[in-house]
Amino acid sequence: MSEVNEITEPKTAVDITAVEFPKHIDIDLSNKCNLRCRFCHLSFLEPEKWQQLSYDQFLEIAPVLEKVESISLFSKYEPLTCRDFIPIFDKVCEYDVETYFSTNGILLNDDIINALVGRLTYLTVSVTGFTRESYAKNMSQDRLETVRENLAKLNAAKKAANTIYPKLRITFVGMLDTLDELCRSLDFAAEFEASEGVRMTYFRSYGEGMSEYMPLNEPETVAAAIDEATAYAQRLGISFESIGGTIDEIESDVDKALGHRRCNLPWKTLSLQPNGDVYPCAVAYTTVGNFFENTFDEIWGGEKLAAFRDGVNDPDKLNEDCRQCSHCRYGSVLDPVANDFSTAGRYFGGMKRKQSN
Ligand SMILES: C[S@@+](CC[C@H](N)C(=O)[O-])C[C@H]1O[C@@H](n2cnc3c(N)ncnc32)[C@H](O)[C@@H]1O
Ligand code: SF4
Ligand code: SF4
Numbered sequence: 001m002s003e004v005n006e007i008t009e010p011k012t013a014v015d016i017t018a019v020e021f022p023k024h025i026d027i028d029l030s031n032k033c034n035l036r037c038r039f040c041h042l043s044f045l046e047p048e049k050w051q052q053l054s055y056d057q058f059l060e061i062a063p064v065l066e067k068v069e070s071i072s073l074f075s076k077y078e079p080l081t082c083r084d085f086i087p088i089f090d091k092v093c094e095y096d097v098e099t100y101f102s103t104n105g106i107l108l109n110d111d112i113i114n115a116l117v118g119r120l121t122y123l124t125v126s127v128t129g130f131t132r133e134s135y136a137k138n139m140s141q142d143r144l145e146t147v148r149e150n151l152a153k154l155n156a157a158k159k160a161a162n163t164i165y166p167k168l169r170i171t172f173v174g175m176l177d178t179l180d181e182l183c184r185s186l187d188f189a190a191e192f193e194a195s196e197g198v199r200m201t202y203f204r205s206y207g208e209g210m211s212e213y214m215p216l217n218e219p220e221t222v223a224a225a226i227d228e229a230t231a232y233a234q235r236l237g238i239s240f241e242s243i244g245g246t247i248d249e250i251e252s253d254v255d256k257a258l259g260h261r262r263c264n265l266p267w268k269t270l271s272l273q274p275n276g277d278v279y280p281c282a283v284a285y286t287t288v289g290n291f292f293e294n295t296f297d298e299i300w301g302g303e304k305l306a307a308f309r310d311g312v313n314d315p316d317k318l319n320e321d322c323r324q325c326s327h328c329r330y331g332s333v334l335d336p337v338a339n340d341f342s343t344a345g346r347y348f349g350g351m352k353r354k355q356s357n
Pocket of ligand 3: 260263264265266280281282283284312321322325326327330331
């Protein structure tokens with residue numbers, strides 16, 4: 001056991017002990033998207049090569065499903081752009097694992113809905129903008145009506161099958177110029193019977209002209225919007241969370257020497273890309289192996305991951321990845337280093353700035 005594993009501090013209550021095999025994996029089945037939301041990294045950065053996993057390639061990781069407890073079928077891109085999404089999902093359903101993914105909801109067609117109903121555990125649909133105009137402005141296409149129709153179809157299919165699965169959540173990106181619609185996200189969640197309510201992510205900036213909308217510029221405005229949404233959610237009987245907590249909660253937990261909350265992800269999880277690259281978490285820049293070339297046992301017990309773990313919670317050995325941690329649950333919301341990537345030439349998961357930006 002490394003010395004990092006022995007750190008226990010009641011304040012953070014993070015269990016930093018490597019489990020025998022990852023409990024959770026996330027995997028991008030495709031690194032493409034049908035949208036270019038104005039806030040998203042994909043509007044400014046791109047992966048080295050556009051790729052998607054085929055069903056046969058996915059079989060490489062199928063044995064892992066015997067051991068993990070849960071799998072997220074997305075990480076940074078749009079999972080429904082994967083051509084083999086349905087056969088891959090059918091394969092995952094052969095195992096006893098909790099399943100989850102987040103989508104913009106536009107590609108949720110009848111075949112996909114039929115595959116998901118009664119089988120997928122959690123589904124998040126990302127919607128930032130609840131009028132035709134604001135949706136088109138934020139999400140890059142005039143498709144709010146398509147999302148509404150698809151959610152209605154999903155709910156009808158759930159009712160017909162008499163199931164609560166997939167449990168639905170709506171995600172909203174909290175920017176200084178979107179917060180005026182935060183309460184409307186709760187109305188939307190109520191309308192579409194989202195049992196998991198609404199989750200707001202704090203906006204991080206990836207490009208020119210976007211940094212002025214970061215919460216760190218006006219934390220009081222953001223805190224007031226969260227308070228208002230929390231009260232409104234209570235009145236509606238809907239769950240609402242700003243991811244990671246309120247700004248005060250997050251910042252009081254951030255270890256000043258590390259710049260992030262104490263983190264145990266690389267001791268419990270792995271994050272996979274469609275080119276086979278494996279990362280210690282979804283927001284890391286450093287690869288710890290490739291699942292087309294290495295076994296998961298080699299990666300999990302390997303030197304690269306061990307070295308990365310040493311630099312997660314130790315200020316003297318801090319990984320550059322962790323210094324600028326942009327994870328929604330571990331990173332700071334007020335530190336510009338963890339929120340403003342508007343001039344960064346590269347970003348996590350092997351992304352590089354587009355030449356045109
Ligand atoms: C990158 S997307 C990938 C999955 C899928 N395409 C979707 O939109 O749900 C994952 C989540 O990140 C959120 N997101 C995108 N850009 C963001 C940003 N700059 N700051 C905070 N959250 C962001 C999206 O709204 C979405 O809920
Ligand atoms: S739908 Fe998701 S991945 Fe696609 S551009 Fe929007 S936030 Fe990014
Ligand atoms: S980058 Fe952030 S989430 Fe990833 S291991 Fe480091 S501290 Fe944890």
